[in-house]
Amino acid sequence: MAKTQPSMTGSWLGAARRAALLVALATGVLTSGPADAASRLCRDLEARLASLGQTRSVASPATRRYAKAIRDQRGQIDKAERQQRRAGCSGGFFRRDAGNVCQSLDNTLKRMHNNLAALERKHAGLSRGGDNRGERRRLMASIEANDCRSRAVATRDARRDQRGRPLFEKLFGEPADADRERPRRRLPLDDGKRVRAVINRDGPIDIAPNVAGQFRTLCVRTCDGYYFPVSFSTPASALDRDEAACKAMCPGTDVALYLHRVPDQETDQMVSLAGTAYSELPAAFLYRRPDYERPASCGCNPARGFSIIAGETEASDEDAPPAAEPVLPIPQRRPDPAADPETLANQAGSLDEEMIKTVLRPAEPALSSPREDADDDRKVRVVGPVFLPDPEAAIDLTAPARTQAR
Secondary structure, eight states: OTTHHHHHHHHHHHHHHHHHHHHHHHHHHHHHHHHHHHHHHHHHHHHHHHHTTTSOOOOOHHHHHHHHHHHHHHHHHHHHHHHHHHTTOOSGGGOOOOTTHHHHHHHHHHHHHHHHHHHHHHHHHIIIIITHHHHHHHHHHHHHHTTHHHHHHHHHHHHHHHTTSOHHHHHHOSOHHHHHHSOOOOOTTTTTSOOOEEEOTTSOEEEOTTOOSEEEEEEEETTTOOEEEEEEEEEGGGHHHHHHHHHHHSTTSOEEEEEEETTTOOGGGOEETTSOBGGGSTTTTGGGOTTOOOOTTSSSSOOOOOOOOOSSOOOOTTTSOOOOOOOOOOOOOOOOTTSOHHHHHHHHTTOOHHHHHHHHSOOOOOOOOOOOOSOTTOOOOOOSOOOOOOTTTOOOTTSOOOOOOO
């Protein structure tokens, strides 16, 4: 019996250790889920940030516009060179003299080639990744909002501390007193100054789904601080839609989406998606200054940023035919349905009693005007109509003489 009791005690202790180990493993699996998700998100953000300088970005709309402008400018250059050859301006010193035509074509071609070189330089700058600056700012803002850099440092420190901790604390964590003394980390939206932004793997900036509440979104023009509302009450899941609407409502200039909670906060407390307060914007409330004059580049107008030099001049507005002025119909009275159809027809043709009398009045004979005879010596005044000879008495010199019928 003395030997059986220690064996039973040992088996009970072994079972207790195994149960504690299973509980520790289960607790670790359950608690490591959010941490692993955050760690995967941070790794994904860091990987996307590192890949910006290695992979070539997809052609942006600006890049495609400059590529089309380059093709159009080359087409205009070809057209001008054909005109130059037809005018005989390509013979060098022995070229045919065409007056000022050759000189004008030479100047036009020079300006065309200079403009083409400028377009190609701009297109090359955009193709080298000039459009990645906005994406880089988004990634950096999301990394900062999710504390990926500080979390990585904390993970390294925790791994370093784990090496000297007892096995019991490694399995079950710190005692309850230490947990109560440790300050809880506040979410970025708890203080109302920062927004917790998350970038999806294949999508734009999104807001963490655990952020509740309604927000008022405003589109801010960064050149002068002018802002206008986009949505008066929208959830956090629709902020990417409002950001796209902000850019579409004010093209041609740099804009950013700002937001604040409703109804707890005012417009002066709005922050950007990256967590920057509006008051920290360099141009905050600049548009309110009395002496401020808004430049032409700071407006919600689409800007092409380039021009195409054409070889043929367009017709001026003076040569264009004047636009026809619209003719307004004269209002007419509605015809009487009880009127006689013939009477209505007479009224439509302006046929009245006076016109009928004029038509039926007999024609007066034409009076011949007195004429003076051509003979100045003649003292007799001849008055009367001029009579032509009778056709029977007219003499036809080409016809044979008439004979009397027998």
